Amino acid sequence: MFTLKTRLAFVTLAGALLGCGGDYGSTAPPPPPPPPAQTVAATDAIVFTPATLTVATGETVTFTFGSIAHNVFFAAQSGAPADISDNNANVSVARAFAAPGNYAYTCHIHPSMHGTVVVQ
Numbered sequence: 653m654f655t656l657k658t659r660l661a662f663v664t665l666a667g668a669l670l671g672c673g674g675d676y677g678s679t680a681p682p683p684p685p686p687p688p689a690q691t692v693a694a695t696d697a698i699v700f701t702p703a704t705l706t707v708a709t710g711e712t713v714t715f716t717f718g719s720i721a722h723n724v725f726f727a728a729q730s731g732a733p734a735d736i737s738d739n740n741a742n743v744s745v746a747r748a749f750a751a752p753g754n755y756a757y758t759c760h761i762h763p764s765m766h767g768t769v770v771v772q
């Protein structure tokens with residue numbers, strides 16, 4: 653009986669200390685990381701935004717896909733990165749552009765969707 657009372661007292665004390673420590677240690681959450689600098693959004697409105705994106709040679713462009721699936725097929729030309737084929741939803745895919753040029757692309761699911769990456 654004595655042992656049980658002691659244990660209960662200890663648990664109560666520990667709970668009080670933990671609660672106090674939690675309040676003392678609370679800080680504001682860190683700010684979210686900034687979005688990638690070079691991004692093309694394949695939107696649920698069936699457009700690429702921005703339709704034309706200008707980047708420097710060697711930069712990486714992140715294509716972000718929303719809840720509606722899209723893909724990115726580049727016009728066949730030297731320096732074009734690999735296509736982002738199939739159905740892409742709720743994912744982001746990065747492509748690097750190693751050579752200057754104008755790289756046009758389209759979504760094969762929605763042929764009205766066009767965009768261009770201008771690499772300077």
Ligand SMILES: [Cu+2]
Nearest residue numbers: 722759761762
């Ligand atoms: Cu599409």
